[in-house]
Amino acid sequence: MFDMEPEVLERFTWYMxxxxxxxxxxxxxxxxxxxLSATxxxxxxxxxRADGPLTAGRIAELSGLSTGAxxxxxxxLERAGFVRRVRDPHDRRKVLVEVTAGDLAKFAHLFEKAQQSLVQVLSRFDPDEIEVIERYLQLQIETFRKAVINT
Amino acid sequence: MFDMEPEVLERFTWYMxxxxxxxxxxxxxxxxxxxLSATxxxxxxxxxRADGPLTAGRIAELSGLSTGAxxxxxxxLERAGFVRRVRDPHDRRKVLVEVTAGDLAKFAHLFEKAQQSLVQVLSRFDPDEIEVIERYLQLQIETFRKAVINT
DNA sequence: TCGAACATCTTAGCCGCTAAGACAATTCCT
DNA sequence: AGGAATTGTCTTAGCGGCTAAGATGTTCGA
Structure with missing residues (x-):
């Protein structure tokens, strides 16, 4: 589509x-x-971030950890009150991990500062510019996901 | 500066x-x-990413690890050939960690796919739009850095 | 010059991770 | 239907990285 000077790519690489x-x-x-630990x-x-509750095995796959881990x-996480184990009624081998929304609200303040930064940043752009940025982020996320997952 | 509908913020939060x-x-x-391990x-x-070579202690500070770790x-890292220990001639207590550029080139291909994704994404935007996106990224990085570091 | 402060390394003990196998539930095959 | 293979999770042993505390070597100030 559009050509690009090498300096632009260099700068974007730095941003990333x-x-x-x-x-x-x-x-x-x-x-x-x-x-909690980072893990x-x-x-x-x-x-x-998942749609429904994940199984233990699926978490292992997605996180790259062993099932034992x-x-x-x-x-x-269960002991700390963030999630609850529920046996899948359709396949009782499986353990569904349900996030208990209640306890998470306690930590909303941790993200508040980040949220505020975001509002502050976005206030510097007019609606047309916001639209461009959104298009960029959407595309970037989508493309990067493919590149990362198939590596 | 500019007002914003709550849905915009919500979407950006999701992007982040x-x-x-x-x-x-x-x-x-x-x-x-x-x-290597993630650490x-x-x-x-x-x-x-540092300007000059860092000392071991500075790495501990920046990474949040103990000096022993x-x-x-x-x-x-030294055994794997990525860095080299050099005693600071001005203060021989200090250990400067020099990155040995040579061995890093071997892993450039790991970032190549990411780089290619980036080029592909950027090709979808004209120069004016690129400028908007760059302004956004610069501001976002700067603001976020302040928010993160002072937490 | 000597003691305090500093930078890094060493060590002991703890904890999470992997790999392998145990256990339980399900599916497949005949 | 019934036994074998498969699947999903948990348990365990062993390894390795992390922290905290102290050892070692270096610099600085009085």
């Missing part, structure tokens, strides 16, 4: 890298403040 | 979250393929 590093730091901090928080996030993760 | 999750997965995969790769990234990290 910087964003990555910040994301990982943020992730670490959030986990810490919730009293546990990562699995909790998977469970929250996931047993431990769920134990800790 | 999705990007975070993908970033963390990507980071895990890259580390794995380099034969080691994170520290290597810190060392690479950082000793282990540097041991492994």
């Amino acid at each position: 890298r910087e964003q990555s590093a910040l994301t990982i730091m943020f992730h670490t901090k959030v986990a810490e403040q919730m009293g 546990d928080e990562k699995c909790l996030d998977l469970a929250m 996931v047993t431990g993760v769920i134990d800790r | 979250r999705e990007q975070s999750a993908l970033t963390i997965m990507f980071h895990t995969k890259v580390a794995e393929q380099m034969g 080691d790769e994170k520290c290597l990234d810190l060392a690479m 950082v000793t282990g990290v540097i041991d492994r």
Whole structure:
């Protein structure tokens, strides 16, 4: 479609890298403040972002952990009150991990500062510009997902 | 500056979250393929993104690890040929961690697919739109860094 | 010059992870 | 239907990285 000077790509690469590093730091901090390990928080996030409840095995697949490790993760998350084990009535071998919404509200304040930053940033762009940015983010996420998952 | 419908914020929050999750997965995969733990790769990234060589202690601060853990990290990175320990000539207590550029080139291909995705995404935007997106990313990174670091 | 402060390394103990196998439920095949 | 193979989760042993505390070597100030 459009050509691009190499400097543009170079700058965007830097943005990506910087964003990555910040994301990982943020992730670490959030986990810490919730009293969880980064691994546990990562699995909790998977469970929250999923459509329905995930099974233990699916969490293992998505997180890249062994099933044994996931047993431990769920134990800790359950003990901390973030999730609940429910046996799947249609296949009683399976364990469904239900996120208990209640306890999560306690940690909303952790994301409030991030949310506020976002509002502040977005206020600097008019509706047309917002539309461009959204298109970029959507495309970037979609493309990156394909690239990451098939690696 | 500009007002915003709540749905816009909601959508952007979702983008951020999705990007975070993908970033963390990507980071895990890259580390794995380099034969490093996520922790080691994170520290290597810190060392690479810094202006000059970092000291071991500074890496501990930036990564949130204990100094003892950082000793282990540097041991492994050094053994794998990614970095080199150099004693600071001005203060011989300090250990400077120099990234040895050579061995890193071997892993460029890991980022190639990500780079290609980026080019593909950017080709869908004209120069004016690119400018908007860059302004957004710069602002977002800057604002987020302040929010994260002072938490 | 000597003691305090500093930077890194070492060590002990803990905890999470992997791999392998146990156990329970389900599906398949005849 | 009934036994074997498969599937999903949990248990366990062993390994390795992390923290905290203290050891070692270096610098700085009085």
